[in-house]
Amino acid sequence: MPQTTSSTSPFEDDAPAPDAPVAPAAQSSTDALDSLLDEIDDTIQTNATQFVRSFVQKGGQ
Amino acid sequence: MRVVGIETEYGITDPAHPGANPMLLSSQLVDACRQWAGDAATRWDYGGEDPLMDLRGMRRERRYATADLLTDSPEYSEANRGVTLRRRRGSWEDPAHLNAVLGNGARFYVDHAHPEYSGPEVSSARDAVVWDAAGDKIVCAAIEGFKADGGSIAVYKNNVDGKGASYGMHENYLVSRSIAFDELARRLTPHLVSRQVVVGAGRVGLGAYGERAGFQMSQRADYMEAEVGLETTLRRPIVNTRDEPHADRTKWRRLHIIIGDANSMEVPTYLKVGTTALILSAIEAGDERLDALVLADPVSEVSAVSHDVSMRHQLTLSSGETATALQMQRALLTIARDYVSDAEDAAVVAKWEDVLEELSRDIFSAAKNVEWVAKLQLFGRMRERYGSVDAEGAAVPAPWDDDRLKAADVQWSEVGVGLAWRLAAAGAVTRMTTDAEVDAAMVTPPATTRAWLRGRMVSMRPDVVDAAGWSTIVIDRDAEHGHLEVVNLPNPMATTHELLDQLLASPRTGVSDPRHD
Numbered sequence: 228m229p230q231t232t233s234s235t236s237p238f239e240d241d242a243p244a245p246d247a248p249v250a251p252a253a254q255s256s257t258d259a260l261d262s263l264l265d266e267i268d269d270t271i272q273t274n275a276t277q278f279v280r281s282f283v284q285k286g287g288q
Numbered sequence: 289m290r291v292v293g294i295e296t297e298y299g300i301t302d303p304a305h306p307g308a309n310p311m312l313l314s315s316q317l318v319d320a321c322r323q324w325a326g327d328a329a330t331r332w333d334y335g336g337e338d339p340l341m342d343l344r345g346m347r348r349e350r351r352y353a354t355a356d357l358l359t360d361s362p363e364y365s366e367a368n369r370g371v372t373l374r375r376r377r378g379s380w381e382d383p384a385h386l387n388a389v390l391g392n393g394a395r396f397y398v399d400h401a402h403p404e405y406s407g408p409e410v411s412s413a414r415d416a417v418v419w420d421a422a423g424d425k426i427v428c429a430a431i432e433g434f435k436a437d438g439g440s441i442a443v444y445k446n447n448v449d450g451k452g453a454s455y456g457m458h459e460n461y462l463v464s465r466s467i468a469f470d471e472l473a474r475r476l477t478p479h480l481v482s483r484q485v486v487v488g489a490g491r492v493g494l495g496a497y498g499e500r501a502g503f504q505m506s507q508r509a510d511y512m513e514a515e516v517g518l519e520t521t522l523r524r525p526i527v528n529t530r531d532e533p534h535a536d537r538t539k540w541r542r543l544h545i546i547i548g549d550a551n552s553m554e555v556p557t558y559l560k561v562g563t564t565a566l567i568l569s570a571i572e573a574g575d576e577r578l579d580a581l582v583l584a585d586p587v588s589e590v591s592a593v594s595h596d597v598s599m600r601h602q603l604t605l606s607s608g609e610t611a612t613a614l615q616m617q618r619a620l621l622t623i624a625r626d627y628v629s630d631a632e633d634a635a636v637v638a639k640w641e642d643v644l645e646e647l648s649r650d651i652f653s654a655a656k657n658v659e660w661v662a663k664l665q666l667f668g669r670m671r672e673r674y675g676s677v678d679a680e681g682a683a684v685p686a687p688w689d690d691d692r693l694k695a696a697d698v699q700w701s702e703v704g705v706g707l708a709w710r711l712a713a714a715g716a717v718t719r720m721t722t723d724a725e726v727d728a729a730m731v732t733p734p735a736t737t738r739a740w741l742r743g744r745m746v747s748m749r750p751d752v753v754d755a756a757g758w759s760t761i762v763i764d765r766d767a768e769h770g771h772l773e774v775v776n777l778p779n780p781m782a783t784t785h786e787l788l789d790q791l792l793a794s795p796r797t798g799v800s801d802p803r804h805d
Contacts, residue, residue, distance in 0.1 A: 259714040260669050263707065267696070275695035279450070281306035282698050285401030287297045287455025288520035288546060 289565050289632055291462040291737055291780040293409050294420050294557070296550050297402040297455040298427065298703065299444035310401040311384055313441060317403045318386040320437070321396050321430035325388060328731070328747040332387035332395060333757035333774075389756045391731045391747030392422060393739030396430075402455050403427070403443065408739030409758075409780050412632045413562030415734050417554050417720045422729035428704040429730070445550045446701040447507035448491060450498040450694060454511040456520065457550035458528075461543045461565060462535065462780055464572050472543070472571055473516045473527040478581035479567045480526055480547050481589050482616035484509065485599055486643055487560040489549035490660030492667065492688060492697035494595060501689035502595065503667065505660040507549040509594035515586055520546055526586060534758035536778040543568070547590070552701045552708035554720040555657040559643065562636030567620060569627035577623050581616055582606045597664060599647065617644055656718045662711065663700060667693055738777045741788050751796045761788065 300317065302308035322329050387397040393408030405423035410416050427443050434441050448454050463472065488505030492498075496510045504510075517525035528544040535542065545564070551557045570578060583589050584604040592601050593613045602610035611619070621640055628634050639657075646654035647661075655665045671685035674692055678684050686693065700707040711717045733743025742756050754764035754772055759780075763773040775787060 259711065259716040260666055263666070263710055263714065264669060264673060266710075267699070267707070271692050271695055271699075275691040278698070279691045279694045282299075282301060282449055283306070283451055284299050284301075284449035284453045284455060285310055286453040286521060287400050287402045288458065 289412050289562070289630075290568065291409050291411050292413075292416055292561050292565060293407055293460045294416055294561070295404060295406040295456075295458040295460070296420070296423060296445060297399055297404045297457070298550075299446055299449065299455065299698075299701075300401075300403055301442050301444075302440050303442050304440035311398065314398040314401065314403040315383045315386045316439065317427075317430050317434060317441065317443070318388055318396055318398055320434040320439075321390075321426060322388045323433050324426070324429045325390055327750045328391040329388040330746050330750065330753045331755040332385075332389060332397065333755035333760045333762050389742065389746055390426070391733070391743050392419065392426075392729055393733035393737075393743035393746075394419065394423060394426070396423075396426060400455075408733050408743060409737035410734045410739075411736040411781070413558050413565065413636050414632065414720060415736070416561040417557045418725055418729045419734060420557050421554065421721055421726045424703050425726055425730050431704070443703045444698060444701045444706070445552050445703050446489070446698060447550055448493075448498075448511075450493055450698075452497045454496070454508065454524075456508070456546050457548050458520075459545040459548055459561065459564065461545070461568055462533075463541050463543050463568055465537070465539055465541050467572055469529065469541070472541075474582055475571045475575075475578040476543075476564075476567060477515065477526055477586045478578070478583055478616060479564065479620050480545065481583060481586055481593060481603070482613040482620070483560070483563060484590075484593050485613045485617060485647060486563070486640070486658060487548065487551065487556040488594065488658075488660040489551050489556065489701075490663035490697075491594075492693050498694070501687055503597060503664060503688055504591075504594040505597060506590075506594040508547055509590045512547055512587060512590045526590065535780050540780075549659075550701070551659055552706060553657075553659045553662065553712070553717050555639065555643070555718050556659045558720050559636070559640055562633075563620070563624065563640055566624035566627050566633060566636065569629075570623050573627065575623060575626075577619075580605070580607065581611075581619060584608075597651075597660070599651070614644060614648060656716065659708070662708070662717065663697070666707065666711070667696060670696060735783065736781070738780055738782045740783045741777065741785055741792075744792055745788060749791050749794075749796055752791060763787075763791070 300310055300313050302313055384398060387395060389395050395406040397404055405427065407419040407423055410419055424445065431441055431443060447456060484506045489507050491504050491507045494500040494502040494504055511524050512526055513523045514525040516527045516529055517523060518529050520528060524546060526547050528546050530544050531541060533540050533542045548560055582605060584606045589603050593603065599612060599614050602612060603616065604610055621637065621644065625637055628637055643654055643657050647658065651661050652665055655662045670693060674686040674690060676684050696707065712719065731747065733739040742761060745753050745761055746756060752763050752765045754762040756762065759777050761775045763775060775785060777785065
């Protein structure tokens, strides 16, 4: 069996906590995301409320 | 790796008739799946299941079970248990329990008000992804058939409707019966709670009813109400105690995990299964390092982790120390390294480390691999697009309770055509599979488990297969005794069986096989 760690904390050598999420606009893959948003723009602008209202499921496991 | 299987309950709607009965729709979809499969599909064998056996070693009397626990109905009878010969030809099929056991070893069926794909048993994380993706494509094939007949239908690989209902993706792991169940649950729970940062599918809305505006990592987090328990639809537990091994009960448990999200991306599915299997190996080895990670209050931490997309939330350990979910995942990765037993395991650990590194550096660098991050990135862009300008002229992003964001959250997971699939097609998502191997896995079982025997019997000898279950194949052939013969497959790793191999080597009878014409 592997050795139990001798450290009192299992987290000592950890990287610092990440910065808060940066603005999505600063990110790559801009083209793929924007062209996808362009594609769905019309339907989502006109149908979103009705779509959300009618998406009703029964509970499962 | 150990034997694993993934079950997915899909959301289902009729876009043309929003109030359509979901049980009927699910039944019609399973029927369409059977049409797609042709004669390479058989019925489910209810004879061998025992869902009321509890992993903690108690039996609950059937009269105390809620109706939805009785998944072995309608053909269950105490007298059937252990009986190996029975006659059931011509029995009536209840449309509410319509089943198709498929040539790839999977079961596609009506579970309550949802269609469910229970993938075949696999023995690597990558195979889990391949046969999970094959399930999505089988759903697409069934949808195509249903629509060709004039029907209107949409199927979603998500877990919530935003109005209080949740339905599950369940992972099943074969584990040694030698571990005490309490120890198994205690040592696994810290991983199940903290892995959300890696495998969460993302969700618009907070609370079981989406009653608060916001975005969180996990679909399922707000529906977990207990640490351990037998129920799956009420007081849902982080670790489920159902003890229905579908295997030799003296050797194995089937650990049934219901906390996970259904993933529409491949890397999360891969890491969900691969990392959990490695932690289970550490638990089987009695690794006491896991005890340092036990949480003071796991149930409340599930939502706390999920709701904090900055990943700064400090979870409180039972020792009184605190740690972030990322720190816990790093500690678990360190432990898991010691249980790598083959190249597949090593690949899982490498991918796990990469993703943790990306999340630590800049979460959006993980957008190709982590589903909640991919969603957050796309929906962040939508919030800018649909935002407004305040009195001082500053841009204000659209609020998280904007219906366009809620709609996009559901449409993300529409099987085969949703936003997740479109991002994958655009190359913005990491693929673990190729289209060719997924297409093959729609009709071919994994070669490393007993699913190999089940799937091949279903596709090659439908003339003699009456029904099949996880651990049984019921044979109906001319025999002097006049009964059905139930072949038991208690070893999930068995890929050979004397009688089945003999049947598989013989030509089918009765009908001509178009594949050989």
